[in-house]
Amino acid sequence: MAPALHASNSRCFPLHPRPNLERGTRNWELPEGWSGRTLAGLRTKLLNWFDAHQRDLPWRRDAAGQLTAPRDAYRVWVSEVMLQQTTVAAVVPYFERFMAALPNVRALAEADEQRVLKLWEGLGYYRRARHLHAAAKELVANHLPTSEKGGADADHQLPDDPVVWESLPGVGRYILGAVLSQAFDRSLPIVEANSLRVLARIFGYRKDPREGEGKVWVWGAAEAVLPQKRAGDFNQSLMELGALICTPTAPACDTCPVSANCIANRDSLQDVIPPKKKPVAITEVAEVGVVIRDGDRLLLCQRPADAGRWQNMWEVPHAPRAEGEDVSTAAVRAAKELTGFDIEPGAELLTIKHGVTRYAITLVCLEATHTGGKFAPGPYADAKWVSPTDLADYPVSSPQRKLMTALADPKRQPRLF
């Protein structure tokens, strides 16, 4: 039984002990047609299916490649952070590389942030890496057992206390439940994209489980279906089913182990449960980046280290757009005004897409001898010269890497002036 947790700070979410379904102490109501008996059957079917069909994923093994129960907390943690908003296939190679470089929490805590970010390069959402790094430092500083208490591997032993995990940056209710259920066999629920879909379909929940009362409902469901034993594997089974069988479109209900229990399957509601996410409007932003080249050196501009986010390679001022002006045109126009040079449209145009924003960055490459023009170095106080070789050591996003590679190419001819 999980201990009752106190909500002593604003980041706390309610972590209830698992409700006793038979005593009816929960406030999550079983949908029509469901009973404690059918719920128990559902647990058994999912666990059996998971035992037979789970994928062989690296974080389900320890560093020596062995299947263990429970699993290695550090490996589970890192994998869960990488898997945020990121597909399994994309994560696997990054996970292997990360584990080889930083095999335990102490190694992570002692690593330079630049190295951590470098290992993260290409995964996106780089704040995850900064949070992971900061959390590792916090764990090593304050929450690792002493050698006497923890034995030989005490240096690398992560705590099993939900209160500690809940306080770590980048750890929300999902990662807390995922790590503690898998690594310490604690009965804590998880809700993410897969289990949300699976639970909504099985129990025929028609409203959006992502917002409002739906969020409360789906966490209640995840808690209600959770078995006392093997909670980690059960949580995994929900996600595995969502990934392999109960897919967003065209779920394979004919091979689903719990199709007989599923209300969405019974009523042919797979396509409307859960409802599609409402689309987000895209805001286009024109920005201008400036790189000055002097022979084989590049003058890059970085934001201050305390900017609160991953450092960018270049300052990219926003370019105000005229009414109805194309974002690319605006970027080129602003680049002309900023540098005083006649810039050919599209010479170096990078478009970065994000969920709600699309950035068009016109990257201007100038020879050093031309910096006496209108280009004002004011905003670029942190600029420094680097060699093309050094560029490879900078952790940047993939689109930026593409530009850096192009800029560092000695065969590349200046496209301006």
Add this chain to the structure above:
DNA sequence: AAACCGGGGTT
């Protein structure tokens, strides 16, 4: 509650 993360992959 909604926006943000100046992501990435698949279709």
Add this chain to the structure above:
DNA sequence: AACCCAGGTTT
């Protein structure tokens, strides 16, 4: 271009 993804944080 739309949609999805083993979310968390900030406003």
